Amino acid sequence: MLEFMRNKVVNVARLDEKTLSVHGILDDSIYSLEINFKVNISDLVCSAVEGRWLRWTTPECPRALTFLEEAEGFCLKAGIDEKIHKTVGRRACRHFANLFVECAYAVRETVKMLKWQAALKEDCELTFKLFMLNGGAAVAGSSVVTGKQKASSGPVTGGSEVVRQTPVRRAVSTASAGRVPAPGDFVIDLHLHTSPASPCASDSVDAMIEEAKRVSLHGVCLSDHNYVWSAEAVQALREKHDFPVFRVNEIVTEQGDMLVFGFYEDIQGIIKLSELKKQVAAVGGFIVAAHPFRGFLTFGADDVGLTSEKAMVREMFKWVDGVETLNGKVTATENGLALEVANGLGLPATGGSDAHDISTVGLFATAFEQVINDEEELLAALKEGKYRPVTFR
Amino acid sequence: MSNNILNFSMNRSTNVEKINAADLRSVCRLRDSLTDAEVTIEVKMPDMEISAISGHFRHAYLEEVKDLDERLQKVIGVRVGSGMLKIIRGLLGEEENLEQLVYMVEECCHGVILMLTKKVLLKAPDDEAGRVAFYSKMVKKSIRLYDRCAAFAKGTPLVAELEAENVGGEA
Numbered sequence: 001m002l003e004f005m006r007n008k009v010v011n012v013a014r015l016d017e018k019t020l021s022v023h024g025i026l027d028d029s030i031y032s033l034e035i036n037f038k039v040n041i042s043d044l045v046c047s048a049v050e051g052r053w054l055r056w057t058t059p060e061c062p063r064a065l066t067f068l069e070e071a072e073g074f075c076l077k078a079g080i081d082e083k084i085h086k087t088v089g090r091r092a093c094r095h096f097a098n099l100f101v102e103c104a105y106a107v108r109e110t111v112k113m114l115k116w117q118a119a120l121k122e123d124c125e126l127t128f129k130l131f132m133l134n135g136g137a138a139v140a141g142s143s144v145v146t147g148k149q150k151a152s153s154g155p156v157t158g159g160s161e162v163v164r165q166t167p168v169r170r171a172v173s174t175a176s177a178g179r180v181p182a183p184g185d186f187v188i189d190l191h192l193h194t195s196p197a198s199p200c201a202s203d204s205v206d207a208m209i210e211e212a213k214r215v216s217l218h219g220v221c222l223s224d225h226n227y228v229w230s231a232e233a234v235q236a237l238r239e240k241h242d243f244p245v246f247r248v249n250e251i252v253t254e255q256g257d258m259l260v261f262g263f264y265e266d267i268q269g270i271i272k273l274s275e276l277k278k279q280v281a282a283v284g285g286f287i288v289a290a291h292p293f294r295g296f297l298t299f300g301a302d303d304v305g306l307t308s309e310k311a312m313v314r315e316m317f318k319w320v321d322g323v324e325t326l327n328g329k330v331t332a333t334e335n336g337l338a339l340e341v342a343n344g345l346g347l348p349a350t351g352g353s354d355a356h357d358i359s360t361v362g363l364f365a366t367a368f369e370q371v372i373n374d375e376e377e378l379l380a381a382l383k384e385g386k387y388r389p390v391t392f393r
Numbered sequence: 394m395s396n397n398i399l400n401f402s403m404n405r406s407t408n409v410e411k412i413n414a415a416d417l418r419s420v421c422r423l424r425d426s427l428t429d430a431e432v433t434i435e436v437k438m439p440d441m442e443i444s445a446i447s448g449h450f451r452h453a454y455l456e457e458v459k460d461l462d463e464r465l466q467k468v469i470g471v472r473v474g475s476g477m478l479k480i481i482r483g484l485l486g487e488e489e490n491l492e493q494l495v496y497m498v499e500e501c502c503h504g505v506i507l508m509l510t511k512k513v514l515l516k517a518p519d520d521e522a523g524r525v526a527f528y529s530k531m532v533k534k535s536i537r538l539y540d541r542c543a544a545f546a547k548g549t550p551l552v553a554e555l556e557a558e559n560v561g562g563e564a
Contacts, residue, residue, distance in 0.1 A: 003417070004409040004508035006500075012401040020400070029511050057514055058528045059521060060544035060551050067543055093542050098503075102405065109427055110401035129454040252479055254471055270483030294475040297538050298510045298531060305415075306439040314440065315470070331535055 004029045008099060010106040014114070018042065022107060026099040031055055035068070035099055039107050041114065044076040046107075051096055067092035076104040112136065181390045185367035188219040188378075189392070190248060191259060191290065191324065191352025192361060197224035201356040209241045211358040215393055217365060219244030219372060223259055223352070226251060228266045246375050250290060251276060255316040257290040259324065259352075262379040277319040286382045288350050289320040291327040292341070293334040300333050308340035317345055322382065326351030326364035326389040339389075348382070351389025365392040401426045407504040415439070417508070419501035423493065427453040432465075432497040436505050441473040443502075448494055455490040464491070465498075473502045529554050 006028035015021040015038060024035040032054035039046045051068045053061065070087045074080060081101045089097030116131045181187045193201035194208050203211075205222065212220045222229055222245065229247045237245045249260045253273040260276070263285035267276070280287055293301045293311070301311075317323075323342035326335055326349075342349045351364040369386040372378045381387060403425035412418045415438040423430045432448040446465045450458055458464060467484040471477060478499055485495050517527045528551045532538045536555075538545045545552055 002408055002410050004407075004504055004511055006407045006504060006507065008403075008405045010401075010403040011399050013397065013399050028507065030507060030514060057517070058544040058551060059524055060528075060549055063543040063546070063549070090541060091543060091546075093544070102403065106401055106403050106425070109403075109425065113400065113426065132454040252476070252483065254480055254484060256472070256476060256480075270480055295535075296474065296506055296509070297535055297541070299513045300535070301439075303513065304439040304441060304509060310439060329537065 008102050010099075010102050012106050012110040014041075020107060020110060022046075022103050024099045024103040024106075026095060026102075027054075030057060031095050033093075033096060033099065035096065035103060037071075037103070039076060041111060044107060044111065046074050046076055047072055051092075061093065064093035064096060068096060071100060074104075076107045078108065080104055181365075181367045181392060185369070185390070186218045186371050187362075187365045187367045187390065187392055188221060188244070188246070188372065189217055189353050189355070189362050189365045190221045190288075190350050191223045191250070191327065192220055192355040193224055193250075194222060197222070197227045197229070198356070200225070203357045205237060206241070207358055208355065208361055209237060209243055209245060211361040213241065213243050215362045217362045217392065219246060220361070221246045221248040221259075221261075221352070221378075223248045223250045225257075226266075226268055228264050231264075244372065246372075246378050255289075255314075255319075256292060256294075258320065259288040259290045259350075261286040261288070261382055262375065273316060273319045284379070286322065286379055287320045288322040288324050288382075289316055289338075290324050290352075291330050291334070291338075291354065292316065292323060293337045294327070294330045295334055300331055301337050302333050306337070308337055308344055311337060311341050312344050317341065317347070320347065322348040322350055324352060324389075325349040326391065328353040328355060328360050328363040348385045348387070349389050350382075350387070351391075353393075360393075362393045363391075365390055405500070407500050409504045409508040416444070417505055419504045421497040421500040421504070423497060428493060430493055430497060432494060432501055434468075434498065434501045436473055441505070443468050443471050443473065445469070446498070448497070450490070450494055452490065452493075458488075458490050458494065461494075465494070468498060473505050477502055525550060533558075 008026050010024045013021045018041055020039040020041060022037050022039060026033050034052045037046045037049040049068050049071045051065050053065065056062065068088065070091055074083065084100050084104065085097050088100050112132065115136055116128050119126055119131055189212060192208055194205040195201040195203055209220060228249055234245050234247055249263060251258050251260050251267050251271065253271055253276055255273040258273065258276065260280055263280045263283055265279065277287065295301050323338055325339040325342050339349060350366045353360050353363040355361045355363065366387050367390045368381050370381065372381055405421065405423045407419065407421045409417055409419045412435060417436045417438065418433065419436065420431065420433045430450040433446065434443050435445040436442065437444040446468060448461065448465055450461065464485060468481055471480050481498050482495055485491055517524055532545050532552055533555050539552055539555060540547050
């Protein structure tokens with residue numbers, strides 16, 4: 001029996017010589033909504049964006065319509081999708097953003113066809129395929145882009161386009177989240193991101209370190225996504241702030257994100273966890289599974305019937321040396337499941353805020369029983385196992 | 394110029410169904426003026442791991458994907474969930490003739506997530522006050538919803554309780 005269905009229809013018609021009219025409909029088991037707007041054929045800039053709800057969920061969903069106007073002026077060339085998600089998705093509704101992305105795709109495909117039809121007037125035997133292979137795509141603002149072009153036209157991280165998460169403290173009780181540090185503990189936030197090294201972060205490394213000092217942490221680990229800080233840069237930060245700063249590389253694997261200590265290779269793209277383990281083991285590094293049960297916006301691991309017993313047999317846990325059981329970006333239930341799995345498998349547990357801005361630096365951390373002076377000592381301490389995750393802030 | 398005849402039309406449909414007591418099949422089909430494509434994934438529950446995948450892709454000018462079946466198999470074992478998009482894109486590649494297929498794998502995964510979301514939403518009460526309480530509780534349970542869309546934006550009614558308990562306390 002069908003459990004869920006989503007249908008999307010996008011139609012594009014030519015309004016006049018210079019303008020397209022776009023109509024998109026998204027109708028699924030939960031939502032029903034529509035978008036209408038116009039697009040200049042010459043530069044793919046959209047205008048007159050209007051939306052309409054037919055079915056929605058929360059009493060506040062209708063507010064989304066007001067924010068659709070933020071898409072006015074968007075140029076719908078390839079690479080616009082992330083900007084749509086960050087503006088329409090974050091400020092209005094992710095389902096309107098989903099439909100808008102479809103409309104942008106339809107516009108690009110339409111313009112290719114229009115350019116070909118114009119070219120046919122000069123060469124009536126020109127096939128669409130030949131036209132496109134001969135560079136018609138470039139003329140038509142096509143989806144043919146190089147990786148480099150994509151990077152430059154993708155997520156906008158500067159100026160007014162940055163979507164900042166409003167500071168809010170996590171609604172996690174200390175009792176459910178973990179122990180607090182004891183006197184004499186050396187407390188390090190093992191997981192935080194900085195801008196611009198992590199595109200998803202919004203505060204600078206200097207601001208994050210200063211906040212760590214302000215909240216009385218004893219050290220921080222810079223865990224930027226697939227980004228290796230040089231030893232010299234980190235040393236300079238230590239001296240500049242007179243504060244212990246360490247490196248950990250958060251690497252994306254097919255099994256999820258891994259915090260890797262003592263391994264400074266610049267891994268780009270997706271690496272198999274088994275392969276990463278080989279490389280890390282070869283240099284004596286240490287792998288911690290980051291937020292292993294990070295779930296969804298409206299439901300969690302518990303809602304799909306995932307128990308610690310079932311989770312323990314996941315392949316991921318064959319390759320990691322530790323488990324992050326307190327992470328500032330997941331729910332108490334998800335952190336609790338991670339702790340149960342770590343305990344069940346006898347793996348050491350760590351904590352980290354996963355902060356992407358200063359508001360949550362040190363929310364969770366790891367308390368070591370001894371002072372950590374450098375990365376060698378940090379690695380040795382991680383392997384020794386004399387530490388525990390703590391709620392710090 | 395305006396003859397009301399469409400220049401381009403697109404239909405994309407994603408369907409999710411149970412294939413046994415627990416596991417799911419999600420199918421995304423695309424038919425537009427230039428493309429005919431389909432992706433099917435099977436998802437093992439409760440781990441939500443992609444356990445099987447297949448697909449086809451025909452396009453008016455893009456070449457067929459060589460070894461498509463082999464390429465798609467790379468996502469087997471990937472978990473449907475947070476962070477999956479960068480993993481799927483990273484595993485399948487970024488060639489132009491793969492862009493739609495990658496998007497459709499993501500759409501299949503979104504279908505699974507929405508199916509599970511639907512189950513949660515069915516528990517919402519019918520009356521207005523009950524619905525406000527239900528969604529206020531939801532954002533308190535899942536902080537990732539906070540300020541992620543207009544309905545849960547800072548300063549709006551559904552996040553008032555959360556803000557009173559947390560942001561207010563921090564000020």
